[in-house]
Amino acid sequence: MEPSTPQNSWDKDDDKPEPQLPPIDDTQIWRLVFTKAKTNYDLNTNSRLAYIGHDILNQIVSTYTFNKFPHFNIDELQSMKEVIITNDNLIKWCETYNLLKILESISATKINKYKQSSTIVDLFEAYIGGVYINQGFPTVQKWIIGLLELIKDEAEFLMLNQESYSVIDEIKLAKEELYKIINPTFKPNYEVLEMTIPPSLPYFKVGCIVKDKIIGEGEGRNKKTASSKAAFQVLRKKSLKYEKNSNESIEKIIDLIEISPVFNKINHPKIVKPNNKTNHDQEK
DSSP states (O other), X not given: OOOOOOOOOOOOGGGOOOOOXXXXXXXXXXHHHTOOOSSTTOSSSSHHHHHHHHHHHHHHHHHHHHHHOTTOOHHHXXXXXXXXXXXXHHHHHHHHTTHHHHHHXXXXXXXXXXXXXXXXXHHHHHHHHHHHHHHOHHHHHHHHHHHHHHHHHHHHHHHHHTXXXXXXXXXXXXXXXXXXHXXXXXXXEEEEEEEOOTTSOOOEEEEEEETTEEEEEEEESSHHHHHHHHHHHHHHHTTOOOOTTOHHHHHHHHHHHHHSOBOOGGGOSEEOOGGGSOGGGSOO
């Protein structure tokens, strides 16, 4: 099998595709990337490439988080890196670019991603190492930063709230879930309450509006994330769950409407400077 650039298998949220996988033109390097090591003493395998790829990945993530989150202290930067560089993420990226399928085809064996996660992680890091040797650091850096841009909002939320990845999935579906629960009695709308303008870092606070009342708020680097968090806050605040013909959920929303502040469109959105906010005020 000759060197090639596998195609992306799926697109991320917001219809943003993953960055194109840099090709490895050198046949010898390409073959090494997809040659599994049986022991630490094997030289003609991907172990040495994985070794250098591991360090390069850490360097890129460290530099990226340092520049992207100037309000983070050293502990938060370290936590952010740990949230980003996980087996789950590296395995997901391997699958995204079909690297795992190529490895299985070459080795003629099926790889169990749950039992052989280290093999897949080594593969992704080896590909990083291969691109570095073949094309140089700038090419690797541009590629990895493209991937980091797609997950930075989720990673930041996860780090600041110390939640599980299952919660991230719940937040993504929160607007749909809330709509199912309260429709057709109520129809939630989402309005920007606060925001920044360039050249400030992007920041949005969005309110979940029902009957002209702000029943939930959420913050994020884009309006979609912030509105999902606003809906999620409502679901958690009242422990709402979808049940057909549930009068209890509607009564909870009515109670919430009564005690919530009025939304005045004339006064929103307010222009804010997020750098004046404390670290943990930016994510609730």
